[in-house]
Amino acid sequence: MRITRRYRFAASHRLHSDAFSEAENRELYGKCNNPYGHGHDYVLDVTAEGPIQRGSGQVVHIPTLDRLVSENVLRDFDHRYLNSDLAEFQALVPTSENIMRVIESRLLAHWRDVFPGEWPRLEAIRLRETKRNSFELKP
Amino acid sequence: MLITRRAEFSASHVCAQPALTPQQNRELYGPAANPSGHGHNYVLEVTLQGDPDPVTGMVFDLKRLKELIQQAVIDPMDHRFLNYEVPPFDKIVPTTENVAAEIWRRLEPHFADKGARLNNVRLYETEDLYVDYAGDHP
Numbered sequence: 001m002r003i004t005r006r007y008r009f010a011a012s013h014r015l016h017s018d019a020f021s022e023a024e025n026r027e028l029y030g031k032c033n034n035p036y037g038h039g040h041d042y043v044l045d046v047t048a049e050g051p052i053q054r055g056s057g058q059v060v061h062i063p064t065l066d067r068l069v070s071e072n073v074l075r076d077f078d079h080r081y082l083n084s085d086l087a088e089f090q091a092l093v094p095t096s097e098n099i100m101r102v103i104e105s106r107l108l109a110h111w112r113d114v115f116p117g118e119w120p121r122l123e124a125i126r127l128r129e130t131k132r133n134s135f136e137l138k139p
Numbered sequence: 140m141l142i143t144r145r146a147e148f149s150a151s152h153v154c155a156q157p158a159l160t161p162q163q164n165r166e167l168y169g170p171a172a173n174p175s176g177h178g179h180n181y182v183l184e185v186t187l188q189g190d191p192d193p194v195t196g197m198v199f200d201l202k203r204l205k206e207l208i209q210q211a212v213i214d215p216m217d218h219r220f221l222n223y224e225v226p227p228f229d230k231i232v233p234t235t236e237n238v239a240a241e242i243w244r245r246l247e248p249h250f251a252d253k254g255a256r257l258n259n260v261r262l263y264e265t266e267d268l269y270v271d272y273a274g275d276h277p
Binding site for chain 1: 154156167169231232233234235236237239240266267268269270271272275
C-alpha cells in the first residue's frame with residue numbers, strides 16, 4: 001500500500017549556469033534567467049510504501065513523516081531564495097529536476113534513522129512547480 | 140486501459156486502540172485519537188483495468204460501476220460513524236489505510252471474471268493525504 005502526503009513551500013530561484021555566457025543563459029532559460037529571480041508556490045507530494053502494520057493500522061506514522069520533511073526540506077526551502085540560501089545550489093542550477101534530487105537526497109539521508117525497519121520505504125516524490133509543470137522521481 | 144470512477148462519502152471515525160493508554164494513542168494518531176471522534180469528506184477513486192469490449196466499446200459499464208460503488212461503499216459508510224456502524228471497524232482502527240483496504244475487499248469480488256479487473260483504490264482523507272491500494276501488501 002502507498003500513502004501520499006502533500007506539503008507546500010514558497011521559494012524563489014533563478015536559472016543561471018556559469019557554464020554558459022550571459023546570452024546563452026538567456027537563450028536557454030528564458031525569463032527564468034531574469035537577474036533577480038522569481039518564485040513559486042511549490043507542492044511536494046511524498047509517497048511512502050509498505051504493509052499496513054497490524055494493530056496501528058498504519059503504513060507510516062504520519063507525524064514522523066511530517067517531522068522528517070519539515071526538518072529536512074521545508075525548514076530550509078520555505079520562504080527562501082534557493083540560489084543563495086541553500087548550500088546545494090551554490091554550484092547547482094535550482095531547476096525543478098535538481099530540486100527533486102536534493103529533496104530525495106535529504107530525505108534518504110535521514111529516512112532509516114526515523115523508519116529503522118524494512119518498511120516503510122520512500123516510494124516516490126512529486127514536485128509541482130506550477131499548475132502546468134510537475135516532476136516525479138522514484139528513488 | 141484504465142478507467143477511474145470517483146465517489147464521495149462523509150463519515151466520522153476515531154483512531155485509537157483499546158489496548159493503549161490515551162497518551163500512547165495520542166502519540167500514535169495525534170488529534171485523530173480524540174475520543175469522541177471527528178469526520179472527513181472522503182474522496183474515493185476506483186480504477187479498473189481491461190480492454191474495451193469490441194461491441195460496446197467499454198472496458199466496464201460505468202453506470203454499473205457507479206451502482207456497485209454505491210451499494211458496497213457509499214450506502215454503508217456515508218454519514219456513519221465508522222467505528223460504531225461499519226464492520227470491521229468495531230475491531231480494527233479505521234485509519235485511511237484500513238478503510239482503503241476494506242473498500243478493496245468489498246469491491247474486488249465484483250470484478251472477478253468480468254473482463255475488467257480492479258486495478259487500484261485511491262482514498263483521499265483530505266486533499267493533502269491519500270492512500271493507494273492495489274491488493275498488494277496485505
